[in-house]
Amino acid sequence: MSPKQEVLNVGIDLGTSRSSISASNGQKHLVESFVGWPLDMVARKVLKKDVLIGKEALENRPMLDLHRPLERGLIKEGSDRDDEAVRELLKHLLVLAGAGPEERGDLKIRAVVGVPAEALRANKKVLRNALKGLVDNTIIVSEPFAVAYGLEELLHAMVIDSGAGTTDFCVMNGRYPTDEDQRTLTQAGDSVDEQLATMVGEKYPDAKFTVHMVRDWKEQYSFVGSPKKAVKVTVPVEGKPTVLDITAEMRAACESLLAPISETMLDLISRVEPEYQERVRQNIILSGGTSLIANLGTTLQKELDQVGGGRVRVVKDPVYVGADGGLSLATDAPESDWEKLPA
Ligand SMILES: Nc1ncnc2c1ncn2[C@@H]1O[C@H](COP(=O)(O)OP(=O)(O)OP(=O)(O)O)[C@@H](O)[C@H]1O
Numbered sequence: 001m002s003p004k005q006e007v008l009n010v011g012i013d014l015g016t017s018r019s020s021i022s023a024s025n026g027q028k029h030l031v032e033s034f035v036g037w038p039l040d041m042v043a044r045k046v047l048k049k050d051v052l053i054g055k056e057a058l059e060n061r062p063m064l065d066l067h068r069p070l071e072r073g074l075i076k077e078g079s080d081r082d083d084e085a086v087r088e089l090l091k092h093l094l095v096l097a098g099a100g101p102e103e104r105g106d107l108k109i110r111a112v113v114g115v116p117a118e119a120l121r122a123n124k125k126v127l128r129n130a131l132k133g134l135v136d137n138t139i140i141v142s143e144p145f146a147v148a149y150g151l152e153e154l155l156h157a158m159v160i161d162s163g164a165g166t167t168d169f170c171v172m173n174g175r176y177p178t179d180e181d182q183r184t185l186t187q188a189g190d191s192v193d194e195q196l197a198t199m200v201g202e203k204y205p206d207a208k209f210t211v212h213m214v215r216d217w218k219e220q221y222s223f224v225g226s227p228k229k230a231v232k233v234t235v236p237v238e239g240k241p242t243v244l245d246i247t248a249e250m251r252a253a254c255e256s257l258l259a260p261i262s263e264t265m266l267d268l269i270s271r272v273e274p275e276y277q278e279r280v281r282q283n284i285i286l287s288g289g290t291s292l293i294a295n296l297g298t299t300l301q302k303e304l305d306q307v308g309g310g311r312v313r314v315v316k317d318p319v320y321v322g323a324d325g326g327l328s329l330a331t332d333a334p335e336s337d338w339e340k341l342p343a
């Protein structure tokens with residue numbers, strides 16, 4: 001008999017804007033979910049690389065064919081580049097954790113991968129293909145479930161994970177969640193950015209700005225409810241740096257999330273067994289980058305007053321909570337829960 005093969009467990013959170021890995025060797029890494037290929041021979045000569053990932057890809061975007069592997073909660077598939085983008089991103093995360101194809105040797109790699117709930121339904125095949133040869137075994141789960149597992153909130157809890165591409169919901173009933181326990185909305189960070197860009201463009205037609213600038217403004221000044229102070233940003237208008245007041249636009253763009261999130265939250269609560277609804281209402285967890293919008297948690301909590309009250313808390317460190325949850329799952333999962341991938 002051969003000696004027992006060494007195993008590395010990893011949790012991967014595959015996100016629209018950021019992806020992270022947390023491995024049983026203690027490695028933790030975060031990358032922006034962007035993959036880019038040099039546009040031509042000149043770009044390749046300047047960049048000295050065949051493919052760029054993460055921040056490096058974003059910073060060099062004028063020289064690249066830039067791809068985001070996920071959009072609106074789905075893994076993009078169809079074109080070769082789309083299929084390759086998700087594989088390159090996964091490979092990069094594994095390389096960062098010291099488990100890339102070249103350095104892994106005969107290490108057995110088991111990966112729990114968290115994706116938006118919709119991708120779990122629609123994109124399992126493309127994800128399995130992307131993982132082939134990179135890892136030996138996988139369990140693909142929804143992002144909010146990975147978060148719930150990481151926080152050990154497995155019973156009578158609801159996780160609302162609001163990221164860039166989607167807001168994902170998962171009710172925990174003390175077992176693996178089913179489709180009925182989960183929902184996905186495309187109202188999330190990216191849709192706020194789009195609305196904010198449109199509204200600012202309408203109010204100040206001569207102002208020049210990019211979606212990247214709009215995202216920065218949002219990350220600095222986002223809020224719902226009454227403003228604490230005016231939101232002012234500086235942008236070029238006819239070439240001249242000009243201060244613009246975007247308070248009302250910021251509020252309206254961020255508040256566009258309130259109705260869809262609170263409706264879905266209340267609907268999911270109404271489907272919980274009546275005797276447990278109160279406990280779920282008292283245990284709602286908001287995670288993901290978009291949970292950082294000022295007052296979002298307290299405003300959603302107020303919505304619970306119409307059904308008897310409850311509590312919404314915002315996760316303190318949303319960056320690695322999904323990847324860490326995936327790693328805990330990988331550590332706990334029995335052999336029979338793993339899917340074996342061909343080499
Ligand atoms: N301080 C902040 N205020 C408001 N939004 C923020 C803040 N910081 C980050 N965000 C937004 O959070 C989003 C990224 O969150 P997160 O990393 O959870 O998403 P993701 O996991 O990549 O996406 P998804 O889960 O939808 O696939 C982006 O839209 C980003 O602009």
Ligand SMILES: [Mg+2]
Nearest residue numbers: 015143163288
């Ligand atoms: Mg996410």
